Amino acid sequence: MSILAPPAAVRLDARPLYRQVEEILLGRIVGGDWPPGHAVPSEPELAAELGVSQGTVRKAMSALEQRHVIERRQGRGTTVAKHNSETARHHFFRLRDLSGRAVLSRIMVVSSEPGRAEPWEAAALGLEEGAPVHHLRRIRLLDGSPRIFERCSLSSALVPGFQLPAGELAQELYVYLQQRHQVTIRRAEEELSAAAADTETAEALGKPAGTPLLMVQRIAYDVADRAVEVRLSMIDTERHRYAVHLD
Amino acid sequence: MSILAPPAAVRLDARPLYRQVEEILLGRIVGGDWPPGHAVPSEPELAAELGVSQGTVRKAMSALEQRHVIERRQGRGTTVAKHNSETARHHFFRLRDLSGRAVLSRIMVVSSEPGRAEPWEAAALGLEEGAPVHHLRRIRLLDGSPRIFERCSLSSALVPGFQLPAGELAQELYVYLQQRHQVTIRRAEEELSAAAADTETAEALGKPAGTPLLMVQRIAYDVADRAVEVRLSMIDTERHRYAVHLD
DNA sequence: AAGTGGTCTAGACCACGAC
């Protein structure tokens, strides 16, 4: 930093320096300069480049790490977060069996086709009614039995030309979005309620219509906080529970 | 710290210094030396007392703040977290109306009486079967209508002689536990599922038996991480949603 | 004006991982 202008040029901004550094780093990730898996420069390097102390860089990177935007490991270095089946599940799959253990999950695709946004989908994704989306229906088998019927809508503006790889049935959707569409899902908001099984869902899960199901509406956002996906999951909770930690 | 023994006496412990400081501070809170609302000494004071730098104290206190054990405010100082109706709701009440807005909630006590732990209660609270507990049944009115039927069990070992103040119906339970029993609820784990309304619940909520309800089992832990309460909530989600943020 | 937490720096050493 310059000697006689203590706060330095960047500091015309009122926000703390570490926030600005955080935003600069995030910008490089969102902008694609640093794709998933990329090795981020070391802390001393970034400090020198940005004209701040290493401590300031550390504070910025700690915030990004906490949001799972980057991954740090002592001795190895820092990389841009890259989804894999395990991390995607760990962050975004809250179901456990009755003993609290993780669940073996397998996916079957029921249908996959382009469509137009219904009002509720448009509202969730921040689109105009009738905007192009991609519809995906899936059934999840938990520990071998069909337990979840999912109806997903992907915003075609963010995932243009989406289509499942031919012949490939199961796959963690967010891993696929990152690999094939350069879209990294970073967070999601879910709204839970109880509902009776409609006929389509009942058939998919092999349950009588009217069975009480856990209904989860999810909106998933990418690293730039754009709504990418809205998903309606109908869950048979006979042998599983949705786990939440409050603190 | 002494000059020739760099890591100092405390440092025989393998854990980082700031973790040890965190534990020392938490110990004073759990032990009752610093009750809820107590003004924690300033950072420089604690640093001098414990023989570490202010930065180390800061890191320890930041962790405690993030866990809502203490509250820090610039200029004012740091205090031990004290529940009030607003914070208790904000942390532990996840229901929103269909527009995502907070909900007006009123409580009616249905029954309140001592009892013995059923197997599932004993398991949840880490007690022996038949151990003394206090049973509490409540109905919550959300925006004026009965929407939640709650069956709570409090571990009498941790909340001896619990009884509701005569004549007083509504009250945020965790505020009451802190004020009258020196037990501060710090976190909770919830397991959600869908279930058909049983007759008792249906009657309490004025719904037909068999109506799909959101069932939430909560286990609440105090600052020392002891299970204090297990609660079964049956929720009518006709006009409300349980909101979860995943990141 | 005094005292608190919040930001920022500069530099030391440690623990871990890869080469």
Place this chain on the structure above:
DNA sequence: TCGTGGTCTAGACCACTTA
């Protein structure tokens, strides 16, 4: 052995609250 992130220090100044 070297480079990385992780810990810890000492001290400066800023922003806010209270009196």
